[in-house]
Amino acid sequence: MKAIYTAMASVRQIEIARAQSANQLANVSTVAFKQSYQHATDSVKIAGAGFATSYQPIAVSEDIISLAAGPMQATGRKLDVYMVGATVLGVQASNGQMAFTRRGDLNVNELGQLTIGTGDLVMGDGGSPISVPLGQTLEISSDGAVLAFDPNAPEAPASEVARLLLRDASATSLVRRLDGLFEPAGQVNVGGDFDGGAVPAELVSGAIEGSAVNVAEMLVKTMENNRSFEARIRLVKEFKDLDQAGTSMIRMA
Amino acid sequence: MDASLWVAKTGLTAQQSRLTVISNNLSNVNTVGFKKDRAVFEDLLYQNVRQPGASTDAQTISPTGLMMGTGTRIIATEKIHSQGNMISTENALDLAITGRGFFQIQQADGTFSYTRDGSFKLNDQGQVVTANGQLLVPALTIPVNAGSLTVGRDGTVDAELEAGAGKVTLGQIQVARFVNEAGLQPMGRNLYRETTASGTVEIGIPGLAGIGEVMQGALEASNVNVVEEMVNMIETQRAYEVNSKAIAAADGMLRFLNNNL
Numbered sequence: 001m002k003a004i005y006t007a008m009a010s011v012r013q014i015e016i017a018r019a020q021s022a023n024q025l026a027n028v029s030t031v032a033f034k035q036s037y038q039h040a041t042d043s044v045k046i047a048g049a050g051f052a053t054s055y056q057p058i059a060v061s062e063d064i065i066s067l068a069a070g071p072m073q074a075t076g077r078k079l080d081v082y083m084v085g086a087t088v089l090g091v092q093a094s095n096g097q098m099a100f101t102r103r104g105d106l107n108v109n110e111l112g113q114l115t116i117g118t119g120d121l122v123m124g125d126g127g128s129p130i131s132v133p134l135g136q137t138l139e140i141s142s143d144g145a146v147l148a149f150d151p152n153a154p155e156a157p158a159s160e161v162a163r164l165l166l167r168d169a170s171a172t173s174l175v176r177r178l179d180g181l182f183e184p185a186g187q188v189n190v191g192g193d194f195d196g197g198a199v200p201a202e203l204v205s206g207a208i209e210g211s212a213v214n215v216a217e218m219l220v221k222t223m224e225n226n227r228s229f230e231a232r233i234r235l236v237k238e239f240k241d242l243d244q245a246g247t248s249m250i251r252m253a
Numbered sequence: 254m255d256a257s258l259w260v261a262k263t264g265l266t267a268q269q270s271r272l273t274v275i276s277n278n279l280s281n282v283n284t285v286g287f288k289k290d291r292a293v294f295e296d297l298l299y300q301n302v303r304q305p306g307a308s309t310d311a312q313t314i315s316p317t318g319l320m321m322g323t324g325t326r327i328i329a330t331e332k333i334h335s336q337g338n339m340i341s342t343e344n345a346l347d348l349a350i351t352g353r354g355f356f357q358i359q360q361a362d363g364t365f366s367y368t369r370d371g372s373f374k375l376n377d378q379g380q381v382v383t384a385n386g387q388l389l390v391p392a393l394t395i396p397v398n399a400g401s402l403t404v405g406r407d408g409t410v411d412a413e414l415e416a417g418a419g420k421v422t423l424g425q426i427q428v429a430r431f432v433n434e435a436g437l438q439p440m441g442r443n444l445y446r447e448t449t450a451s452g453t454v455e456i457g458i459p460g461l462a463g464i465g466e467v468m469q470g471a472l473e474a475s476n477v478n479v480v481e482e483m484v485n486m487i488e489t490q491r492a493y494e495v496n497s498k499a500i501a502a503a504d505g506m507l508r509f510l511n512n513n514l
Binding site for chain 2: 110
């Protein structure tokens with residue numbers, strides 16, 4: 001096993017980490033974007049013939065959604081909601097599966113159904129999409145009830161249209177789906193509901209959650225990746241020089 | 254080439270578009286009936302690098318997968334149809350809608366468009382038209398001998414005729430409403446067009462069934478909040494900068510690679 005391959009492997013193994021840092025920086029304006037990627041390298045012995053010195057670095061990564069809060073951005077819009085703590089909102093993904101999100105920029109689509117900003121249908125606590133009455137003012141209460149007010153009868157109490165499917169994910173690991181929505185770690189590729197934790201789900205209406213990306217941290221990480229990349233390339237170069245020295249030694253005169 | 258270069262590039266493109274949206278909002282800060290836009294960001298589809306539940310060796314499976322992000326994009330610019338401030342003008346033909354709804358306007362090709370801009374004028378035939386000369390629907394003609402004009406909150410237009418000729422009711426202004434106002438297509442000139450996303454139009458009497466009321470002698474100001482747009486602009490600029498930093502870093506690494514190997 002040539003040492004130059006070990007050096008090259010170390011360059012390859014941080015490639016994904018660098019792309020992930022760039023992805024987090026790119027999503028610094030995405031509503032309620034969550035960080036998820038954790039990266040480390042581990043040394044693994046390569047089995048096979050030869051001396052027991054064949055070790056290669058291998059990336060060890062974890063991709064669990066961190067529900068650390070993003071900044072609260074007040075918009076004053078009644079259908080914008082900010083989810084407190086580890087609350088997540090159930091939506092219907094485009095393939096019909098149930099998935100979760102932190103996006104709280106709710107809208108009403110052309111069929112009068114409640115959707116999030118990406119167009120996925122918001123689910124009611126019965127597990128079906130929420131249809132809202134036409135011509136009524138909508139508000140969302142802090143416990144997730146969708147309330148409709150009749151503008152002609154301001155003194156009349158609000159009628160509850162539905163309740164949002166909110167779950168407390170403080171005790172459940174969520175992973176990312178290909179479409180960017182979240183699903184419980186045990187139900188990969190199938191989506192579906194999970195049992196919420198003990199903390200009651202809570203919302204703040206009139207605000208949305210900004211991206212949870214910490215720009216300073218990501219820039220430092222980028223810098224670190226940059227320098228460690230240079231160090232690893234330097235190592236490849238050293239091995240190249242070493243190999244050249246070996247070749248020139250046995251060259252025929 | 255390096256994936257991070259292209260991922261950071263999507264960030265630059267999206268922030269650039271967002272700045273355009275902000276500039277458009279700021280330039281329309283004095284446009285009557287203008288509704289501000291909000292750029293809606295979305296993370297792009299993820300690449301499945303390692304499937305969750307894949308075997309790591311004969312006994313163990315990986316508990317989590319690895320979804321590699323590919324950047325960001327702006328999926329929509331969403332019109333925020335919140336109420337603008339009322340500017341009192343004391344002009345009889347300046348109308349504002351308080352609440353939901355739009356004035357219906359006839360296009361040259363016979364189709365309808367919708368507007369919140371109620372700065373109406375009279376054309377040479379005494380018809381009520383927009384500042385661009387397009388007819389209000391249903392058509393309303395003001396007689397030459399009309400003295401004062403009153404528009405009620407329900408849209409009823411009355412004229413007090415000159416020389417004691419009495420009072421006549423000229424018609425009733427109707428207001429159009431959509432399920433999803435944010436789905437209307439802005440056409441420019443303060444007009445919106447119905448789309449599939451907006452749902453079909455419902456015409457109704459102002460003040461009934463949740464439709465907004467008509468207010469005479471006032472105009473609805475733009476709902477752009479200058480302070481908010483300034484903050485958005487600062488954020489956009491900084492986000493643009495960090496993405497260009499990521500590109501510079503990837504560029505530096507590739508240069509180092511080329512120079513040293």
